Amino acid sequence: MRELTWRPLVPADAKASADLLNAIETVDRIGENYTEEDTLQELIDPYADLERASLAALDGEAMVGYMKVRHKASADEVHRVFLDGGVHPAYRRRGIGTALLEAGVAAAKVVHARHHPALRLVVDVHKAEHIAGVPELARSRGFAPVRYFQRMEHALTRVADVVVPGVRIEGWSPSNDEDFRSVRNASYRDFWGAAPMPADQWRNKIVNQTFQPGVSFLARDGGVAMGVLVTLSWEADTAATGVRDAHFMVIGTLREHRRRGVASALLGHALRAAAEQGYDRASLNVDSADPMGASGIFAKAGFVPKQRYVRWALEV
Known part of the structure; x- marks a missing residue:
């Protein structure tokens, strides 16, 4: 396997992001499919600081993993930032998810310090319960389940x-x-x-x-x-x-x-x-x-x- 390259996400990644998310859907089956317009909307989110709080893993031109952090415009006592990410099914079990999760926590600290430094910081990750490997990865980095949601x-x-x-x-x-x-x-x-x-x-x-x-x-x-x-x-x-x-x-x-x-x-x-x-x-x-x-x-x-x-x- 050739060495991956890592860089922040940019709006021009909309198509590559949609391709990655659709590849993830073929295995994880969470009912989420994307067009390029859908992923562009997420990349231009005014509360996603792509330069400071996102990361893409690329194998040549193909995006094989990503993470991005969204902070809140306002918060009271606790600032809960949302960390999203995923890895292409063909590239799992290689440490990419661990690297992205760790980078996401570090990025959450950066945006928190810029927007709500006086408050407590909590990093949230939201995933379907059935996705293999998520509980093990989350727990290994200190995350704990705090809430359950039902579709x-x-x-x-x-x-x-x-x-x-x-x-x-x-x-x-x-x-x-x-x-x-x-x-x-x-x-x-x-x-x-x-x-x-x-x-x-x-x-x-x-x-x-x-x-x-x-x-x-x-x-x-x-x-x-x-x-x-x-x-x-x-x-x-x-x-x-x-x-x-x-x-x-x-x-x-x-x-x-x-x-x-x-x-x-x-x-x-x-x-x-x-x-x-x-x-x-x-x-x-x-x-x-x-x-x-x-x-x-x-x-x-x-x-x-x-x-x-x-x-x-x-x-x-």
Whole structure:
């Protein structure tokens, strides 16, 4: 094996990154496929400092491994940075993953010192539970499992109408986009690990090429926005699987309006819209200890568990 070269990621790596992630998907089977546009969106994330906090491993022109760190715009007491990475299946068991993980922890310290030096630093890694080798690698570098998340799916074959008195549902438009972001930020305040999304991050992560405005809704009580549901969908997943999936990326209700059926109304409306617009399936991810008791709400709406994820954390 020739010697690998190592350098920071750059936006021009979008195609090579998509090729690597799609090769990883053929073995890990986590249901994530990418286009070049998808990976470019991640590489231009305003909170991913590629120069200081990313690394690509290359064999000639081919990318065979990567890591990147995303810091938070704001934090309170604890600054949780997100470390992502992976290794091409043909290059595993050669120490590349270990090198990338160690480089990621070092990079997390760098960006933490630049943005939130007075706070405690925790490095988070989020991986599907079934991926071979991840638990051993994470534990060997001091990471411990701190949270579990469940992917749930709804086949959209039978969708029940849900009408909640006093709850008016409206679709997304440019004029109410800021209401969507505001309700998301306010409703996620007591969600573990969540932080407010500034406008630039909202545009990068939510209102991008994957955003589905026709399946994204706001709940109001009179003129007060109190709940939100935002849907994304990935063309690469549809092309790879033949299944058109409406992924409910954001679901939140303001704390003072919970237990009124707001989330159920949003889910029912979104499921109906997804079915009418030709989606084959709806999906979402739920925290095992969600303060809204969301897993029960989703199960009642017809979602079933499909895949579990582990959040590994290292306090530095």
